[in-house]
Amino acid sequence: xxxxxxxxxxxxxxxxxxxxxxxxxxxxxxxxxxxxxxxxxxxxxxxxxxxxxxxxxxxxxxxxxxxxxxxxxxxxxxxxxxxxxxxxxxxxxxxxxxxxxxxxxxxxxxxxxxxxxxxxxxxxxxxxxxxxxxxxxxxxxxxxxxxxxxxxxxxxxxxxxxxxxxxxxxxxxxxxxxxxxxxxxxxxxxxxxxxxxxxxxxxxxxxxxxxxxxxxxxxxxxxxxxxxxxxxxxxxxxxxxxx
Amino acid sequence: xxxxxxxxxxxxxxxxxxxxxxxxxxxxxxxxxxxxxxxxxxxxxxxxxxxxxxxxxxxxxxxxxxxxxxxxxxxxxxxxxxxxxxxxxxxxxxxxxxxxxxxxxxxxxxxxxxxxxxxxxxxxxxxxx
Numbered sequence: 001x002x003x004x005x006x007x008x009x010x011x012x013x014x015x016x017x018x019x020x021x022x023x024x025x026x027x028x029x030x031x032x033x034x035x036x037x038x039x040x041x042x043x044x045x046x047x048x049x050x051x052x053x054x055x056x057x058x059x060x061x062x063x064x065x066x067x068x069x070x071x072x073x074x075x076x077x078x079x080x081x082x083x084x085x086x087x088x089x090x091x092x093x094x095x096x097x098x099x100x101x102x103x104x105x106x107x108x109x110x111x112x113x114x115x116x117x118x119x120x121x122x123x124x125x126x127x128x129x130x131x132x133x134x135x136x137x138x139x140x141x142x143x144x145x146x147x148x149x150x151x152x153x154x155x156x157x158x159x160x161x162x163x164x165x166x167x168x169x170x171x172x173x174x175x176x177x178x179x180x181x182x183x184x185x186x187x188x189x190x191x192x193x194x195x196x197x198x199x200x201x202x203x204x205x206x207x208x209x210x211x212x213x214x215x216x217x218x219x220x221x222x223x224x225x226x227x228x229x230x231x232x233x234x235x236x237x238x239x240x241x242x243x
Numbered sequence: 244x245x246x247x248x249x250x251x252x253x254x255x256x257x258x259x260x261x262x263x264x265x266x267x268x269x270x271x272x273x274x275x276x277x278x279x280x281x282x283x284x285x286x287x288x289x290x291x292x293x294x295x296x297x298x299x300x301x302x303x304x305x306x307x308x309x310x311x312x313x314x315x316x317x318x319x320x321x322x323x324x325x326x327x328x329x330x331x332x333x334x335x336x337x338x339x340x341x342x343x344x345x346x347x348x349x350x351x352x353x354x355x356x357x358x359x360x361x362x363x364x365x366x367x368x369x370x371x372x
Contacts, residue, residue: 120284123315
């Protein structure tokens with residue numbers, strides 16, 4: 001039934017935190033400038049509390065800084081709460097940052113996911129939360145790039161299951177999956193290629209017709225607008241790579 | 244101890260949830276456990292996983308609980324809440340794919356008649372067929 005098409009809204013931020021987590025896993029030791037000569041899929045990143053804090057804060061603050069833009073995008077094709085919801089969830093993460101950053105990576109990711117699940121207030125909370133909690137389940141405390149890539153892939157699958165969606169439905173998955181593809185290619189220039197891939201994938205959601213989330217109610221009228229969840233992911237990817 | 248299935252109403256709007264609950268109470272007596280919630284964690288339109296968990300707790304019955312929700316995020320957050328329940332309770336919750344107001348009333352009437360959870364759910368979901 002048409003009235004039920006909005007179930008499992010995907011527009012939001014699962015992608016964002018997912019990428020943040022990946023960035024946390026593979027940067028800076030792996031793809032950061034200092035670690036370039038040692039970069040490789042088998043190198044273990046030394047994730048200490050300072051690195052965790054910096055990355056989590058960068059992502060959360062970027063999302064909060066873009067709240068108005070994200071809300072404007074969501075007002076065009078959704079229910080207009082994406083930016084506000086993300087702001088609330090990210091503020092909850094920042095409020096608990098001391099405790100979260102002190103945790104090893106797996107429980108830290110779980111804590112981030114739980115904060116989003118309980119504080120966001122929209123479908124983005126469970127989607128984003130699922131992404132992070134799945135990463136927390138899959139990743140070791142000091143992951144390699146190969147482990148981070150595999151964990152991202154697993155987390156994307158979890159988000160697909162949670163939202164009953166896939167690429168091409170005008171959702172955050174349309175940025176997450178291209179970013180995963182870019183991550184799989186690897187190389188020394190991931191810090192510039194990942195945000196570029198995310199931006200291009202985000203722009204490519206504009207001509208899509210939404211098939212999930214509140215935007216699906218609009219049918220063809222959703223065409224021509226960038227998906228707010230996709231944009232949210234792109235914001236986060238850039239913040240992670242530039243942190 | 245109640246043998247009747249409990250009803251949980253989850254809406255983005257607390258006013259909608261409260262109003263739907265009033266309509267349920269007009270139809271059935273206190274033998275049907277009822278819980279409702281609406282609104283985002285900080286206020287405003289949305290749903291809260293914690294509030295859904297509390298509503299499930301208020302409506303809990305040994306016969307199980309049927310959840311009715313309004314739109315996308317309310318369903319996703321309901322699924323999340325159910326997964327956070329103890330495993331022995333998870334199997335006794337049904338998230339119904341039905342219009343929230345009509346579904347809640349129909350489900351409650353079925354529950355008041357002593358129907359098991361599967362039948363309560365089927366009655367509500369028949370509205371969406």
